[in-house]
Amino acid sequence: MSAVAQSLTDPATRRMADALRMLAIDAVEAAKSGHPGMPLGMAEIAVALWDRHLKHNPRNPAWPDRDRFILSNGHGSMLLYGLLHLTGYDLPIDELKRFRQLHSKTPGHPEVGVTPGVETTTGPLGQGLANGVGMALAEALLAREFNRPGQRIVDHRTYVFAGDGCLMEGVSHEAASLAGTLKLDKLTVLYDDNGISIDGHVAQWFADDTPARFAAYGWHVVRDVDGHDVDAVDRALHAARASDRPTLICCRTVIGQGAPSKAGTHDVHGAPLGADEVERTRRALGWTYPPFVIPDEVRARFDANERGAAAEADWRARFDAYRKRYPGEAAEFERRTQGGLPAHWHDTVHALLRDADVAGESVATRKASQKAIAALARSLPEMLGGSADLTGSNLTDWPGAVEVRVDGENDGDNKNNDSHGLRGGNYLHYGVREFGMSAAMNGIALHRGYLPFGGTFLTFSDYSRNALRMAALMKTRAIFVFTHDSIGLGEDGPTHQAVEHAASLRLIPGLDVWRPCDTVETARAWISAVERDGPSCLLLSRQNLPFVTRSAAQIADIARGAYVLRDWAADSAHQQPVRIVLIATGSEVALALDAVAPLAAAGIAARVVSMPSTSVFDRQPREWRDAVLPPDVRRVAIEAGVRAFWRQYVGLEGGVVGIDTFGESAPAAALFEYFKLNTQALVDEARRVAHGGR
Missing domain, CATH: 3.40.50.970 (Thiamin diphosphate (ThDP)-binding fold, Pyr/PP domains)
Incomplete structure (x- = not known):
């Protein structure tokens, strides 16, 4: 030695x-x-x-x-x-x-x-x-x-x-x-x-x-x-x-x-x-x-x-004394450190979905997310938000959020007489540290007591990817908010426009990935992420997306990852029209809905399936998956991202409208037209597939 x-x-x-x-x-x-x-x-x-x-x-x-x-x-x-x-x-x-x-x-x-x-x-x-x-x-x-x-x-x-x-x-x-x-x-x-x-x-x-x-x-x-x-x-x-x-x-x-x-x-x-x-x-x-x-x-x-x-017994004696003096705080501490949801959680869920549906707003899903956060934070004091220096873009803050600061940066009494240099709060500016933020969020979740969520642009998920993988491996209850989810980001160009990222994240086992199409799907994505004993990613748009009307049953079905948003419709002159399923996520759901009428005029009855979470849909029973995507009906998927991922849902005989190159610097509307991510391209592909590739 x-x-x-x-x-x-x-x-x-x-x-x-x-x-x-x-x-x-x-x-x-x-x-x-x-x-x-x-x-x-x-x-x-x-x-x-x-x-x-x-x-x-x-x-x-x-x-x-x-x-x-x-x-x-x-x-x-x-x-x-x-x-x-x-x-x-x-x-x-x-x-x-x-x-x-x-x-x-x-x-x-x-x-x-x-x-x-x-x-x-x-x-x-x-x-x-x-x-x-x-x-x-x-x-x-x-x-x-x-x-x-x-x-x-x-x-x-x-x-x-x-x-x-x-x-x-x-x-x-x-x-x-x-x-x-x-x-x-x-x-x-x-x-x-x-x-x-x-x-x-x-x-x-x-x-x-x-x-x-x-x-x-x-x-x-x-x-x-x-x-x-x-x-x-x-x-x-x-x-x-x-x-x-x-x-x-x-x-x-x-x-x-x-x-x-x-x-x-x-x-x-x-x-x-x-x-x-x-x-x-x-x-x-x-x-x-x-x-x-x-x-x-x-x-x-x-x-x-x-x-x-002996150490635990001493703590429990102190906690019992605390409980006698502060019963409400003690109960809340136990709930949060055990990972439970509040007793009124179902009321919160109902109100959030109802309000999103009644409001009927056509806004960016990042804005819809901010509204959902504000509603959830009123019921869930354990929510601890943040952003990697993109708060104004990710919209991960909310009215009433209190920034976490160190002593000397804000006023107020230290009512708890604690020795920490840290001031309390529920919103943290992580700085330009995507990887560090995501890994720290895993630690917060593992510690228990808080439900962490943090935001950055979807393209920067690459910086934190291994922490996302570790979150899935560990089943941490953390929510990763990724905005600016496609070429819809616009003028910042290909360095910031996500193309392969949604597909890449969906490949991580145990990671729930949501790409909602409007305010209601965004609210449901947040609810599912909060309820889940594991990590979730929310992929959100920069640009405004149209509100979609739904029945109460359809709103409930969003929780299953994919559901029928519009069912078969065709011109009455065709007694036995060809059928086809259009699968879409996020901003492309509106394009799929717009394709129904021209396809009907061509004698093709289209079903529009919104699939905000492939991860969740894949866990559904076979009966549900076959009911949404009938095995004997051909399919076309559309998403502003790489096409290869969607082959598992449309098969070799199906079609995919997507983008397999990096983007360009231009306004979002011009980019969608340039890359042929539009209704006409979807109609053309659906007609080709419906008629056997001719």
């Missing part, structure tokens, strides 16, 4: 770190795959945090006021699994033996909902840190909203382990800058500064002055901490607790610490040590136990059940 490791003068504490090392080594060796280097290098850091600071209860991993722990460098998952197992979570040793195996509770990277005690799914580097920013933000805002003088029911911290890879990824820069600006003082990141990544020594491609960079973000930085000295890390954690800013603790470590020939090299990063090196490591550590065997005295030191139960 290196000299730094010998600075651990307490043999019992050193034994705890070595237990984590050996569990990681044994599990990776059994799986014949994995990343042992980080668990070996961060073992002492983990002991310092989990044994001396982390507030958690293994018997109840979800109690609201627990500290949150995030392994942003998720490839080192065995460090977390070892901690969860040893501290008392429902993660038996047999699951560690099944590391990386099918349907085990120990997948290759930590997955929320799979392993008890895992707070977020990590692996795509940097996003765990950004999730942590969202969690710390949720804690700060909940404390502002619910704490009262002498009554602190929200008072926990967020801890993140991160490595060089996390800090190279751009999303960590976005998130760290936001955290510093918002003074999220209960956020602490422990940086595993070992100088190694998969390709080797990072000095050749990562020479940042990381402490100076975080100091420039407004963080409190603790430099040059010996990451193999539990007492040194402990002191740094105490310093973080005393700071009024987020803290970065820079821990100097040796990757693979304890492995005699591989420590300090990239060889130990992402591959098993091998039988010979494992045996040499056992001897070097003085670890005489067989694989997966931990001595009782070490288990006893790790066991957090008793102190965890």
Whole structure:
């Protein structure tokens, strides 16, 4: 072992770190795959945090006021699994033996909902840190909203382990800058500064002055901490607790610490040590136990059940006292942290759909969305909106929204006597940080207590795509609002005009994508997104769209993703007209409706199907799908986007009117005509398909 490791003068504490090392080594060796280097290098850091600071209860991993722990460098998952197992979570040793195996509770990277005690799914580097920013933000805002003088029911911290890879990824820069600006003082990141990544020594491609960079973000930085000295890390954690800013603790470590020939090299990063090196490591550590065997005295030191139960019991006693004094606030806190909807939710839904229908407005769906947000926010105080510096375009704010600010930027008393530098509110300006915003929203949603939504242009969904994918993988209850959904954006040109984006987002499993055609469909999309236990995307127009009249039954059917908006109609001179189904979304629904009359005049009876959400429609029973899209009737789809996506609905014999090139800079109306996204093009394609391609 290196000299730094010998600075651990307490043999019992050193034994705890070595237990984590050996569990990681044994599990990776059994799986014949994995990343042992980080668990070996961060073992002492983990002991310092989990044994001396982390507030958690293994018997109840979800109690609201627990500290949150995030392994942003998720490839080192065995460090977390070892901690969860040893501290008392429902993660038996047999699951560690099944590391990386099918349907085990120990997948290759930590997955929320799979392993008890895992707070977020990590692996795509940097996003765990950004999730942590969202969690710390949720804690700060909940404390502002619910704490009262002498009554602190929200008072926990967020801890993140991160490595060089996390800090190279751009999303960590976005998130760290936001955290510093918002003074999220209960956020602490422990940086595993070992100088190694998969390709080797990072000095050749990562020479940042990381402490100076975080100091420039407004963080409190603790430099040059010996990451193999539990007492040194402990002191740094105490310093973080005393700071009024987020803290970065820079821990100097040796990757693979304890492995005699591989420590300090990239060889130990992402591959098993091998039988010979494992045996040499056992001897070097003085670890005489067989694989997966931990001595009782070490288990006893790790066991957090008793102190965890005591911490939760203390909180519940304080919450009971809070409930007696503030019964309404207590009930609201419980509802929101449990993810429930208010008792009057059905009345809200009815009123929102009724008002949108009665108003009959022909407005842009981004404007219809803003009206829906305003109505929902009156019933859902947990709504936490925002935008990536496009509020005036995305229209994600609403009358009565209160901007989240830091102290000194607005007036008002701090009625809750909280130490946060953050002022309360329900609308956040994320700045030009689409990826950071989306990843932070995932953290807010995972924390619970708020329903986050945030906006940007649809074309910029590319910037945040991996966070959208992670939202779908984790089933986070977050709503991503994407406006300016097509070439209808107009004069800003092809750099800003979405073409492939709707189809691309629909390909992400578990992500509900809505592209509504008017105010009523927009209201229904919002309702479905709020009700869903998972993420949703709303794709909204810049340009005004005509209002569509519907029956009450049709309004109800919108929730099924696709429905018959106009049924067969034909010239009376044709006794047995040819039939065809026109499928449309968003702004193109109006074009499909306009095509019905000229097709009827040509003896073709058209059914118009509005399909605002292919994702939702695909989940419907076969009977519904066949009733909406009769299998024996040919189909034509129209959407201002790439055509290939629609082949699954129209088949090879069907037709698609769309756009397979980038756009142009011109007014929207001129663009729709130039690209032949118009009623005549749809009529021509429908006639061709209806007559067998002739």
